[in-house]
Amino acid sequence: MSQHAPLLQAEALRVRLGAREVLRGLNLNIGPGWNALVGPNGAGKSTLLRALAGLQAPHAGQVRLQGQDLRSLAPGERARRLAWLAQQGDVTGELTVRETVELGRIAHLGLLGTPGPADRAAVERAMALTECTPWQQRRLHELSGGERQRVLLARVLATEAPLLLLDEPTTHLDAPHQVALARLLRRIAAERDGPRAVLSVLHDLPIALQADRVLVLDDGRLCADGAPTDPALQATLVRVFGGAIRIDADAAGRPRVALALEADR
Amino acid sequence: MNADARRRRQLASAMALVIVLGLAAGLATGSAGFSPSALRADLLDGNAALLLGQIRAPRSLGAALVGALLGLAGAISQGLFRNPLADPYLLGSASGAALGVVLVLAAAALAGHGLGLSSALWIERVGLVSAAFAGALAGVGLTLLLARGAVQTLRLLLAGVVVGVVLGAVSDLITVAAPDTLRGKQMFMLGSTSFMGWDALALLGAGLVPLLWLAWRHARALDALTLGEDSAASLGLDLGAVRLRLVLMLSLGTALAVSQAGLVAFVGLVAPHLVRRNAPGAHGWLLLGSAAMGAALLLVADVLSRSLIAPEELPVGVVTAVLGGGYLFWLLRQRTAV
Numbered sequence: 001m002s003q004h005a006p007l008l009q010a011e012a013l014r015v016r017l018g019a020r021e022v023l024r025g026l027n028l029n030i031g032p033g034w035n036a037l038v039g040p041n042g043a044g045k046s047t048l049l050r051a052l053a054g055l056q057a058p059h060a061g062q063v064r065l066q067g068q069d070l071r072s073l074a075p076g077e078r079a080r081r082l083a084w085l086a087q088q089g090d091v092t093g094e095l096t097v098r099e100t101v102e103l104g105r106i107a108h109l110g111l112l113g114t115p116g117p118a119d120r121a122a123v124e125r126a127m128a129l130t131e132c133t134p135w136q137q138r139r140l141h142e143l144s145g146g147e148r149q150r151v152l153l154a155r156v157l158a159t160e161a162p163l164l165l166l167d168e169p170t171t172h173l174d175a176p177h178q179v180a181l182a183r184l185l186r187r188i189a190a191e192r193d194g195p196r197a198v199l200s201v202l203h204d205l206p207i208a209l210q211a212d213r214v215l216v217l218d219d220g221r222l223c224a225d226g227a228p229t230d231p232a233l234q235a236t237l238v239r240v241f242g243g244a245i246r247i248d249a250d251a252a253g254r255p256r257v258a259l260a261l262e263a264d265r
Numbered sequence: 266m267n268a269d270a271r272r273r274r275q276l277a278s279a280m281a282l283v284i285v286l287g288l289a290a291g292l293a294t295g296s297a298g299f300s301p302s303a304l305r306a307d308l309l310d311g312n313a314a315l316l317l318g319q320i321r322a323p324r325s326l327g328a329a330l331v332g333a334l335l336g337l338a339g340a341i342s343q344g345l346f347r348n349p350l351a352d353p354y355l356l357g358s359a360s361g362a363a364l365g366v367v368l369v370l371a372a373a374a375l376a377g378h379g380l381g382l383s384s385a386l387w388i389e390r391v392g393l394v395s396a397a398f399a400g401a402l403a404g405v406g407l408t409l410l411l412a413r414g415a416v417q418t419l420r421l422l423l424a425g426v427v428v429g430v431v432l433g434a435v436s437d438l439i440t441v442a443a444p445d446t447l448r449g450k451q452m453f454m455l456g457s458t459s460f461m462g463w464d465a466l467a468l469l470g471a472g473l474v475p476l477l478w479l480a481w482r483h484a485r486a487l488d489a490l491t492l493g494e495d496s497a498a499s500l501g502l503d504l505g506a507v508r509l510r511l512v513l514m515l516s517l518g519t520a521l522a523v524s525q526a527g528l529v530a531f532v533g534l535v536a537p538h539l540v541r542r543n544a545p546g547a548h549g550w551l552l553l554g555s556a557a558m559g560a561a562l563l564l565v566a567d568v569l570s571r572s573l574i575a576p577e578e579l580p581v582g583v584v585t586a587v588l589g590g591g592y593l594f595w596l597l598r599q600r601t602a603v
Contacts, residue, residue: 055495079501086496092347093491094545096269103489107501111485137267139545155492159500 006031007163007197008052008082013061015044015051022047024220025061030163034189035199036211036228040240043217045201046087049165052199053084065163079107083159085152087167087201091140097151098136101126104158126157129184145172153181157188164188166200170207182207205237205245205257216240228255269546273554276544280557284329287564291325292317294568298575319462327461328567328581329560330469331526332536334476336559338518339533340540340552341480344487345511346421347494349541352534353401353519356421357428360436361404362523365396366453367436370446394468397524402516404428409512456529456582458567465525472521477556480514483507484548529582531589532559532566538596562588 006029015023022044030052037045050056052063054070063070065081073081083104095103104126105119115123127133130150140148149172156164169185170178189198189212202208209228216224216236224236234247234255246260293304295316307313338353345351353359369392411424440447461469486507489497498504522529536558540551563581566588570581 050495053499055498075498075503076501079499082499084496084499086493090493091491092349093344093488093548094541094551095488095491095547099488099547100492103485103492103500106485106489109485111502112482137269152492152496 007066008199009064010048010052011061011064013048013051013058013063015047015056015058017047022220023051023058026220026222028215028222028225030197030199032189032197033212034185035197035213035215036208037199037201037215037217038203038205038208038237039217040242043240044220045217046167048217049084049167049199049201053082053165054078055084076107076110079159079161081161082163082165083156083161085156085164085166085169087171091148091152094139094141096137096139097132097143097154098123098127100140100151101132101136101154101158104155107159107161122158122160126154129157130154131180146174146177149173150177162196164196164198164200166198168201168203170202170204178204178207182210186210186212209247209255209257229253269544272544273546273550276540276554277557280554280561283561284557284564287561287568288325288329290568291328291564291571292321294571294575295321296576298572299568323462323466324458325564325567326466327469327525328458328563330466330473331458331461331522331529332532332559332561332563333556334469334473334518334522334559335529335533335563336536336555336557337473337476337480337552338515338522339535339559340537340548340555341487341511341515341518342533343537344490344548344551345508345515347490348422349538350422350534353405353515354528354530354533355429356425357404357408357432358401358516358519359404359523359528360429360432361400361402361407362397362520363400363450363453363528364404364432364436364439365398365400366393366524367439367446367450368400369393369396370449371439371443374443374445394521394524398517398520401520401523402513404432405512405516407432414508452580453523453527454582455580456527456585458526458563458570458581459578461525469521469525472517473556476514476518477553479510480552481549483511483514484552487511487548487552527582529563530586531593532562532585535589535592536562539592 008030010026010028013023013026014021026048037048039045047056051058054063065073065078070078101123102115105115105122108119109115124133127136130153132151132154140151143151149169153166153169156166170181173181185198185200188196208214211228214226214228214233215222216233218240223240224233226233238245238247244260245257247255247257250256290299293299293301295303297303307316335353342351342353342356343349372392408421408424408428411427412421436450440450486497486502489500489502494504537551537555540554540558544554563585566584567581570579570584573579
């Protein structure tokens with residue numbers, strides 16, 4: 001694979017949920033780096049992520065993962081190349097934190113394989129990155145929403161897949177952990193051992209604007225795609241959010257976003 | 266060893282003890298109720314070979330095996346459907362198995378008029394297990410079909426109710442048309458351990474061992490399902506195939522159990538609850554623990570059913586229903602008291 005070949009491509013992707021067409025002929029390329037997917041409620045962000053993960057069949061168009069049609073890949077092969085984090089962790093059962101993170105190795109172990117040193121190292125590393133290690137023996141249902149979210153993120157990291165699709169990974173996180181997550185995503189995307197791409201749906205615009213690249217989705221279409229410092233992209237963002245946000249630059253020239261409250265308008 | 270592992274070991278030891286004591290109590294329970302002194306007298310009389318070897322031992326061992334199958338099927342069902350209230354019976358397998366049994370009984374009754382008693386008995390004997398198996402499978406299959414898969418829990422449970430009602434109505438219709446089947450059907454519905462001989466044990470054992478092994482091989486898939494169906498699929502599981510295999514295991518386990526002992530109530534629902542509550546763990550433990558818990562529960566219930574109103578017997582399903590219902594009621598009070 002060449003340096004510039006996209007890890008993931010969507011071509012003329014259309015997805016219907018019931019009678020409604022949620023994605024309307026969408027084209028995109030995702031390459032190494034941290035890509036943030038933003039847009040108003042109902043824009044189709046989660047549906048796009050599910051379609052890219054192979055969890056939602058498109059009714060037209062296709063998704064290519066490292067050049068191959070996603071549908072032609074066996075489930076295990078697909079899972080070794082991309083990992084997906086659900087928006088709402090709908091978790092049942094009695095698993096501990098560690099057992100949950102270990103599930104990330106299924107694509108490598110199958111249902112019966114015994115974890116080897118590489119699997120254990122991946123699990124340890126994922127827990128360390130998300131700061132779950134100290135409470136790895138606690139059960140998921142004993143954790144707060146934010147703690148659980150970090151465990152589920154660790155489960156995704158433990159796959160060591162080159163492409164991570166994360167739906168609202170900042171949900172339930174407090175401010176320090178949101179900042180830590182932003183740093184983590186940037187670090188993963190810049191890892192030296194092979195190109196890694198992160199595509200994360202983020203409703204948190206201050207975090208989204210820290211990404212390498214921002215994709216703006218509105219009404220099932222990609223309406224802007226570029227660096228967060230791009231003035232045209234910022235103008236599109238303000239427009240799709242109905243003028244409810246303001247974007248300016250801080251002293252260092254980094255984009256800064258705030259809610260445009262009534263008094264400011 | 267951490268606290269969880271210790272709790273699991275303690276519960277496993279306790280269950281093993283209850284199973285051993287339950288088997289011993291089963292041998293000592295006869296027409297005089299639970300009576301070790303009567304057992305001693307029987308042993309001295311030389312009646313032991315017939316009484317213990319041909320009646321009490323297979324019956325108690327059969328109760329343990331049926332209980333184990335129901336506990337295992339309950340744990341699979343609750344894991345597969347991600348619902349602690351899921352039960353093999355709620356998904357149409359019981360009504361399907363009952364319909365299968367009623368059909369065979371009716372066929373045997375009809376054939377009894379046309380073909381003579383020996384062939385009728387043959388149909389009844391050979392047909393019951395396969396009819397219960399096919400009926401359970403068809404019941405669960407119909408539920409999954411109506412629910413359009415196992416994605417939505419509420420839809421699934423509703424579909425199970427619909428299948429239960431409809432197949433139950435068909436069974437009722439057949440019993441109205443062929444009243445000879447009524448008595449057999451009632452025995453089946455109440456559950457009983459009294460008809461199990463060594464051949465039944467061989468069948469139950471031959472089913473239980475591979476099912477335990479197969480289910481245990483799917484423990485990691487059931488663990489993955491706790492994260493949600495989409496997350497499990499994203500981990501690389503072929504969810505359609507995994508779900509189908511789990512439904513087959515669950516239906517086979519339930520069908521084997523109900524074909525030998527009828528519709529023993531609540532064991533499949535309560536056994537996994539008791540294990541989770543006392544020693545929670547991943548499915549590798551939960552599946553085997555629930556089977557052991559089911560065995561212990563049905564053994565105790567069997568001894569109670571034979572001793573409470575001796576020399577008469579209560580149907581064992583009535584005892585498990587009272588015990589299981591009581592436990593769930595207690596659980597409900599515990600929850601609301603918090």
